[in-house]
Amino acid sequence: MSTSTMDIRAFTASKFSTPEKFTKFCQNNGKPLGGFVDGEQITGSMNATFETTDPGTMQVLARVCEMGDAEVDQAVRAAQRAFDGDGVRGWRDFEVEERVELVKKFIDLCDRDRDVLLACEILDGGKVSELAAGDFAQIRACAEYFIDVARKVQMGDGPSMEVGAGQRGFTYREPWGVVAGIIPWNYPIVLTAWFMFPALLSGNTILIKPAEDTPLSALYLAQLATEAGFPPGVINVLTGRGEITGQAIAEHPGVRYISFTGSPGVGQAILRTCDLHGTRMKREMGGNGSAIVLDDADPELVARLVGKHANQHFGQTCCTIHRVFVDKKIADDFIDAQKAFFQDLKIGYQADEGTQLGAVVNATQHRRILQAQKETAQRGGTPILAGGCAEVAGKNGYYLKPALYRTAPGVNCNPLEVFHTFATICPVSSAEEALQLANSTPYGLGASVWTKDVEKGIALAKQFRDGTCQVNCHNSIAYGLPYGGQGISGGPGAGVNCEETFLDYTQVKAIYVADYPG
Ligand code: NAD
Secondary structure (H helix, E strand, O other): OOOOHHHOOOOOOOOOOOOHHHHHHHHHHHOOEOEEEOOEEEOOOOOOEEEEEOOOOOOEEEEEEOOOHHHHHHHHHHHHHHHHOOOOOOHHHOOHHHHHHHHHHHHHHHHHOHHHHHHHHHHHOOOOHHHHHHHHHHHHHHHHHHHHHHHHOOOEEOOOEEEEOOEEEEEEEEEOOEEEEEOOOOOHHHHHHHHHHHHHHOOOEEEEEOOOOOOHHHHHHHHHHHHHOOOOOOEEEOOOOHHHHHHHHHHOOOOOEEEEEEOHHHHHHHHHHHHHHOOEEEEEEOOOEEEEEOOOOOHHHHHHHHHHHHOHHHHOOOOOEEEEEEEHHHHHHHHHHHHHHHHHOOEOOOOOOOOOEOOOOOHHHHHHHHHHHHHHHHOOOEEEEEOOEOOEOOEOOOOEOOEEEEOOOOOOOOOOOOOOOEEEEEEEOOHHHHHHHHOOOOOOOEEEEEOOOHHHHHHHHOOOOOOEEEEOOOOOOOOOOOEOOOHHHEOOOOOEOOHHHHHHOEEEEEEEEEOOOO
16 A cells, blocks of 8 residues: 555644543542552642643643652552452452453443543643544553463463472462552553553552653543452552652562663662662663665655654654654755655644644753754754744643754764654765664664665664664554663663563562472
8 A cells, every 4th residue: 555645644633622520530529639549549648739730731630649658658568468468369369360350341441431531641641632542542452462461471380390309490480569660751541551451460569650740540540440340459559759759669678670661860760779679670761763764765755754753742752753864865855855744733732623743741841852952053953943932822831843953974963862843864875874873872762764675674673773673664563572672771671562571570489399308
């Protein structure tokens, strides 16, 4: 099937109206939304609350309680009780099919309340509806994938082997116990699902720490989990700032395993904390995604596709294309087409029909992006579209224009993840030069190569120093294939969304058994 150049457009908003159930949930009978511990909302002993806002209007959606050391400890104890069982069967003792049944009930309830969860993504997360709907679909897709894995993986005793005279040994695979998922603000529903399902289906109980900018979906999902019948303490949500709530989770020795997604600096800091008491940690972190466009590619077609992937969630996707290396022979046409694509993006409120580029998540990001645009020019980038602030009539959000800069080999003007619809384009003389430049970064999350010669594309893709390497596509994900990073973008292990992810939520012991002496 051929794709006409004009068919390719950025993710676009349909008009979205706030569902009453979402408003009621946010109002919470006039009280701030509490954290969710042991099946109940709790307010927190610090008596601290924070506001979560719609980034497109700066309107406050809800007040949320901040959880401190005491609440983290309370949650760890509740999760441990739920794991072990408190006079009754614990979560660790549930049969796989019992866990599967609860997960299925839970995802049915998510479908029932789809509009509320979409409101969390669109209003709290600032996403356009087309992308939010795609994110919502990940709940079921992720659950079904990990249900299949859970049915396949053998927990408990592995095969026995003779290890000496009268002595045998075997492995024993078990869940860690209490695990935590620390989540960034940009994909709250997707990442909650990615952490929750493998953790729960392998028999762990979980603490979920949503980002302070987008806490609503995790809190709503916790309510649905209770309605589905998950025992109290199996799923807990701890809301608050990273340096308070997140830090308390990382410092708690009762948390056996942490899965983190976020920025490299924070991931590195959490790893150091975890090391103090031997908590295992998995890290998936930011990137500075690249695309290589070979001379046989149609410059207009590929410029539009690259533009689309540079603008996914307004460039606030971890794998986003921020660095483009295009063959000199087609560079001018490519640059013209990418400029046109960026210029045509409809900037607006994310819940208004037709919007393709909405507000960024908060004031800090807004300031950082403006600073990065300025620094790109100072480091030698030539503005094609200089970026800067944008106005949206009647909306008081954090709006910015897309930015595109031309650069040259050796001009290192785009060294950091900018996290907006922002890209540098570097004309190059060969695929080898492009590859060398694309790999010249400490990040290593996502990269793509665009060419009619698919075999050549595959050969180049294998040479990227990235966890996710794509040919004629970008930002693709599939359950069964690891999604992870290399360099400062990732930690050890294969990434998320594969069988190894499920195994990460388990530990293996060696059991040796000798005949009784004598
Ligand atoms: P962040 O690192 O600032 O925060 C991530 C989470 O960590 C938040 O919940 C935050 O509250 C918490 N946190 C912050 N300081 C902490 C501390 N000292 N101890 C414990 N927890 C702490 O990231 P962000 O700004 O929320 O998200 C954007 C980043 O996430 C980008 O770099 C993006 O590329 C990355 N990201 C990566 C992936 C991936 O799969 N690799 C996916 C989405 C986002």
